[in-house]
Structure formats: C-alpha cells, structure tokens
Amino acid sequence: MGQPLMTELITPQGSRSVSAILFDKDGTLLQFVSLWGSWSECFLKHFTRRLEERGLPVPAKQIPGLWGTQHDTEGHITEVDRNGPLAMGTMDDLYAILSWQGYSLGLSWAESMELVHRCRLEADALLDRSRPALPLPGLQRFLDELAAQGLPLAVVTADETAAAEKHLDWLGIRQYFAAVVGTDQVERGKPFADMALLACQRLGVAPSSTAVIGDTNGDMRMAKAAGAAVAIAIADTRSGSSGQRDLPDADIIIESYAELHVGGMDR
Template sequence: MAKLQVSGHHYHIQGILFDKDGTLLDLHSLWNSWFDQFYETISNQQVVSKSELAEFIGLDIENKIVSPRGPLAIGTVEDIAIIAALYLYRQKLPWNEAVQTSRNSIQEVNATIDWDRYLQPLQGLSAFLEKARQSGVKMGVVTSDDTDIAEQHLHLLNIHDYFQSIIGSDQIVNPKPFPDIGDKACQEMMIDPESVVVIGDTNGDMKLGKNLKAKANIGIVSSADEDESHLTEANYIINHYEMLDIT
C-alpha cells in the first residue's frame, strides 16, 4: 500500500476519492463565469434580478465567492435547475414554464461556455496526482456535477487519465453525503472504501467519507484566509496539494 502523509500523520491507503469543483479545480473563477452566462440566458426570456438569483443559488456576486454551504457548491445540476425555477416562479412565471426556462438555460450555457478559459487547477495538483499514480494509488472523482461535464473538465485540465473512476450525480440515486457515489467508485476501482481517503471542499464531502468509513477526510480551502468553519467533519484541512505527500 501507498503511504499518504498529512499534518504529521500517515495512512496506508489503496485509493483517493476527490470531489471536483473546489477540490481539483478553482471553484470561484469557474462558477462566477458560468453564472454570468446563466443569468444572461434567463434574462433574455424573463426579467430577473441578477443579485437575487445569485443569492438563491449560493453565489456572492459582489465578492465573487461561492458559498461552501450553498446549492451551487454542494447541489446537483438538477438542484440548481429547480432552485432557479422556484425563483422564476416567485416572479410570477407559471411553474411549468419556470422549470423549462431554468433547465433549458442550464443546457444552453453548458453547451456553449468556453470551459477551457475558466478552468484552473489547484496549486500542486498535477504533481500530487503524478506521485500518487507512481505510488500505485487508484483515484476516483465523485462529483455533484453531471458525469459528462466532469469528464469534459478533467480532459481540459489534462488530468483525466489519472482517474480510474469518474462518477457524477446522474449515475446514482442518493447524492452526497449518502455513500452511494463513493461505493460505486470503489467498486469500479475494485478497492475497499475503508482503504481510501476522501478529499473535498464541502462538509458533504467530509460526511461522505465518514459514511464510507474512509481512513481520513481531508478538507481543502484554496486560501489560508478563506473560511473553513463549514468543514466540521474534516480530520485535516489543507490549502493546496503541496501540503500532502505520498510515497
């Protein structure tokens, strides 16, 4: 087994399960840009308040920060669609039209946005993934995003081939923190969930690891100045991948 070292402790592991947004790639730059296009698409069809819609889905557009406790950071694509539809419904749009407008807008943005322009890997990620692969660690991505979008992002970051399993919320019934997504990834990688560590930026990721009985749950916040109080179930908190070592 490989040995993962974090904060002076070490764990013998077979695998690592990563969240995607905020864990492999910078959360704030990506989803602020995505929301700008989402708002423009909806506002072409319905008069809406940009700040109110942003607040509904958990985005502070003034400071360009995604709330780690909000739907945009934690929820599935369908969650965001329904929450945006609820906002449109409150603006007096009939419910069926609100749902259709929201879903169609998300599909349009996802199909047309220049993902490559906004995707940025977290500090030290590529070197850590390479070292983990050389150490024989199997790696999987377990994300609330849809699988096809996750695959696209990983290809654009040139890290897709590091992962033996990539599971989006569209492949499972019960989302995080239920263990389903982690169990499925471990089955694909043919390893025991209790032999992995989980790395993520939300407490849902940490609870996922807890429900899997993972060896350790590592929370990640991309800046030392960033609030980390939401990571109540994390065993350790890091700011970048240079704070981990694997042999």
C-alpha cells in the same frame, strides 16, 4: 484476488496508509470560481434578463441568495458559499431553485422549466467555447506522485458524469483516474455514501482503506457515511473563511496540495 497495495499518504497531521484516493472535482481538482463562476454568471444573467422581458424582475439583492454566491459591483462572482447550493447541490437542484424562482414570480411551472432549460443551454455553450477550467496549485505534482506509486484514483462529483469527463479532459488529467462517478450514476448524491461506495467498488478497494479529498462538508460527510479511512478537506483558510467552522466533519484540513505527499508502498 490479493490484497490491494497500500501507500503512505503523508499529511500535516501524520501518515495514513491508504489503498486508493477519491477526489471531488470542483474546488478540489479545478478552481471552482474559474469554471462555475463563469457558468453561473452567464446562466443568471440570461435568466434574470428574460424574466425582466416578461415584466418579472428579480430584485438584485436576491440574486446572490439563489445559489449561494457573492458578487462584486460589476456582478462578477467572486466567492461561493462552500456549503451552499452551487458548491454542494446537483445540477437538478440548481435548475429547481431557478424554476421555483420563476414560478414564484408568476410563470407557470412549465414555462419556468422551459426558461431554465434555455438558459442552461446558453451557459453550457459559453463553457464549451471558453473552457475556463484551471487546476488547483500543486495538483499536477501530487497526481504525478500518486501515479508513480500506482495508487488507484477516482473522481466522485455532484456534477453529471459526462460533464465531469469533459472538464477533466480540459485540464489534461483524465488519464489519472480509473473511475469517474457523477451524481447521475447513483440514487443519492452527497452527503450520502452512494458515490464513494460505487467508486470503491469500481476500484476494487475497501472504503475503510480509502482517503477522500474534497472542499465541502458534503464531501466530508460522504466520506464518513462510507467509512473512509480519512476525510481531507482542501480549503484556503487564509481567505478569511473558517475551515473548521465550514468543514466540521473533516479529519484533516489543508490549504494546498503542497501539504500532501506519498511514501512507499507495502504489500
């Protein structure tokens, strides 16, 4: 097998020669709050209401701390902790947090898990009806540039693979990716290297020639653990958050895809 083609990935901090790019999904391809804010609001609303019906109310001040969310006065999620459970955890992590909350309030572990499962089904049904997935600005242009160069692409996500495939279909971008690796396909999720290594294996490229683009430090640490060529974080630092503080392991931090381009290809 011949050497993979290399493409110049042009960033605000210079060009990097890469043979593939691995993308996180939530917050990197799609707007995080548009999808998971809606899902979380529904999930938490049903969960807390059903606990209240059992005489086990969750104090309102505790709700944002469950998954790392910020809420407005009407209870809508406006911000998510980039390094919190909702942004970085697996689905099983999120279910375990709520199951523990129910157990700590007085349910048996079995009752709490059953309650979480029912609330999950209601939140999943809401997403299937509303499909609130929106791409990040400039994503389509960047994917088209990459496709024109023939650069292999993959998605590596803390979400489950089937859900990730569905969300990419909703965005109309599934065809750009040769592989989609969810956390259910590996023994260890982010920040460990497993997903990145599996994606590189499926693309037929070396991790050392691969770029990783994500929005959490878990993505950056995964890239480092896998030996990726460059770890690029996409974070709107204009919103007031400190990209360097929240993303200390990033090689490059950008605010939007407008800052990324691709050049020619060398053999």
